[in-house]
Amino acid sequence: MxxxxxxxxxxxxxxxxxxxxxxxxxxxxxxxxxxxxxxxxxxxxxxxxxxxxxxxxxxxxxxxxxxxxxxxxxxxxxxxxxxxxxxxxxxxxxxxxxxxxxxxxxxxxxxxxxxxxxxxxxxxxxxxxxxxxxxxxxxxxxxxxxxxxxxxxxxxxxxxxxxxxxxxxxxxxxxxxxxxxxxxxxxxxxxxxxxxxxxxxxxxKWSNIFEPSALSISFVAALFGIAYSSILSFVSVYANAKGLASVSGYFFVVYAVLMLMARPFTGRWFDRYGANIIIYPCIVLFAVGMFILSGMHTAGLFLVAAGLIGIGYGTLFPSFQTIAIQSAEPQRRGLATATFLSLFDSGIGIGSFLVGFIGDKIGFSSLYFYTSIYILLGLVVYYFMYGKKVKQNVGELAEKKVG
Missing domain, CATH: 1.20.1250.20 (MFS general substrate transporter like domains)
Known part of the structure; x- marks a missing residue:
């Protein structure tokens, strides 16, 4: 077919x-x-x-x-x-x-x-x-x-x-x-x-302004948006402080290249096996990328971190948005999209303020280290907010496909 x-x-x-x-x-x-x-x-x-x-x-x-x-x-x-x-x-x-x-x-x-x-x-x-x-x-x-x-x-x-x-x-x-x-x-x-x-x-009604079915996954996305704001706002500043100003501009290039290479596979796996099989590994990759970033002193490690974050976070965002849209009735997809983007952007905005304040106090190396732990805790949040609701019986899916 x-x-x-x-x-x-x-x-x-x-x-x-x-x-x-x-x-x-x-x-x-x-x-x-x-x-x-x-x-x-x-x-x-x-x-x-x-x-x-x-x-x-x-x-x-x-x-x-x-x-x-x-x-x-x-x-x-x-x-x-x-x-x-x-x-x-x-x-x-x-x-x-x-x-x-x-x-x-x-x-x-x-x-x-x-x-x-x-x-x-x-x-x-x-x-x-x-x-x-x-x-x-x-x-x-x-x-x-x-x-x-x-x-x-x-x-x-x-x-x-x-x-x-x-x-x-x-x-x-x-x-x-x-x-x-x-x-x-x-x-x-x-x-x-x-x-x-x-x-x-x-x-x-509040339901005419926000889509209730999209709130839980949008909240999860906002929490990860807080972590991502540390990259969006301060990774070039951090690279300059580490003496890597000459390669700081390549961070998002490597990020995009690895993300684009992974996208055809992750999208198809999402459709075939469901959200969890994509989201859990990508949260881990996002956290590992942040951990490497926190301790890096060379251009090579800086770009390795960029690639892992590109695959990890670069896959999480469209996956969360897809869940938000799929959770809503077709005629309410506009509200679902609005709910998702509003909460996500709120996370980015709040994160930019918090990250700047905390980074100034403890330094960006420590900030990225603690952010990697924060991202891993996001595994638990995702599980209780959405992941446990998904029935991921791959065997049944395979039998259904064969039948």
């Missing part, structure tokens, strides 16, 4: 649109703090708010975005979000102060929060049920590649090409995200679901 098609026109379109969306995000993430300090004469503390206020806007709007999609439809909300995101990108040409830049960031975060909620929901509708884990894994590659390419381009632009070209490139990327987003065609049942939802009388 042949597999259901995964790489359809719709899937490719949402993949490309999501790639340029996150490329713009990461591109500006590394360049705007430098722009604020060097060109707008801001302080480091105020420049740090550039990331925080953006994430706050995205987190606050996401639960409402899920509800909007149920009432109006996924694609209309997605296109509106991408238009807002493009307008926000164009507005970066205007501010003459850090305060003005923060206002633009707040507006830009709204478009980003709605758009990322919509992409995660739309792609779930486009992926065949039989290839959900594999498809979500490939879809998350768009974010991972953007995470590697975006910072490289952003630093190149702000340091070598000038501010005007910096914002022109960002605007072009946002426009490409909108253009490919418009080309997406959703399954026909989308209109019927929206029409049925519109007929219902609505009163305020």
């Amino acid at each position: 042949s597999k259901e098609a995964l790489w359809t026109k719709g899937f490719i379109s949402i993949w490309i649109s999501n790639f340029f969306l996150f490329l713009t995000f990461y591109y500006l993430l590394v360049s705007l703090p430098i722009y604020a300090i060097n060109h707008l004469h801001g302080h480091q503390a105020s420049a740090g708010l550039i990331v925080t206020i953006f994430l706050i806007s995205a987190i606050v709007i996401r639960p409402f975005a899920g509800n909007f999609m149920q009432k109006i439809g996924k694609k209309p909300i997605f296109i509106v979000a991408l238009v807002l995101f493009l307008i926000g990108t164009l507005l970066y040409f205007l501010p003459q102060s850090v305060g003005g830049l923060l206002l633009v960031r707040a507006f830009h975060g709204i478009g980003f929060g709605i758009a990322t909620t919509a992409t995660g929901t739309i792609v779930a509708d486009l992926i065949p049920n039989s290839r959900r884990g594999e498809g979500m894994g490939y879809y998350s590659m768009s974010m991972n590649l953007a995470m590697v390419i975006g910072p490289f381009l952003g630093l190149m632009a702000i340091n070598s090409w000038g501010v005007q070209l910096l914002f022109i490139i960002a605007s072009i990327c946002a426009l490409l995200s909108l253009g490919t987003g418009i080309a997406i065609r959703l399954p026909k049942q989308e209109n019927r679901q929206v029409h049925a939802h519109a007929k219902q009388k609505h009163t305020f």
Whole structure:
């Protein structure tokens, strides 16, 4: 029996649109703090708010975005979000102060929060049920590649090409995200679901803002997001302190390469054997990578740690997101995606603050060592929050397949 098609026109379109969306995000993430300090004469503390206020806007709007999609439809909300995101990108040409830049960031975060909620929901509708884990894994590659390419381009632009070209490139990327987003065609049942939802009388309920079935796995993802924030925010600082500034830029390159090599296998195993057979080993790999990072003194060990973290954490994120979406009814996937991303981003935001505070007190070597222990404790949390609910009888699965 042949597999259901995964790489359809719709899937490719949402993949490309999501790639340029996150490329713009990461591109500006590394360049705007430098722009604020060097060109707008801001302080480091105020420049740090550039990331925080953006994430706050995205987190606050996401639960409402899920509800909007149920009432109006996924694609209309997605296109509106991408238009807002493009307008926000164009507005970066205007501010003459850090305060003005923060206002633009707040507006830009709204478009980003709605758009990322919509992409995660739309792609779930486009992926065949039989290839959900594999498809979500490939879809998350768009974010991972953007995470590697975006910072490289952003630093190149702000340091070598000038501010005007910096914002022109960002605007072009946002426009490409909108253009490919418009080309997406959703399954026909989308209109019927929206029409049925519109007929219902609505009163305020928390279940209209958050998806209850996705809360437990989203909480688990947030806990691991706290650990990952130590990599996202401070691994380059740590490498510089260890005298490895020349290779610090290769961390996310190795991370992405190993993650991409593992993705075809991990996605298929997820679909065939279930979540636990993927998640437990990947938590261990994530912890081992952190442990090696805590004690490394050479470029080789630094990059080995990057590879293990890439396979471990790089597989955990799409796996958790897949579970969150699968746990919800099809018409509530928007709320499930919003719930997942809101809690996950909250973990990243809280973690960035805690990690910076703790790292300053005990040093980053100790921080990464204790983080590896924290990640292993996450095995227990995952087991009680979700893992024990999954019946993983591989023998029965094999018999069923043969039959």
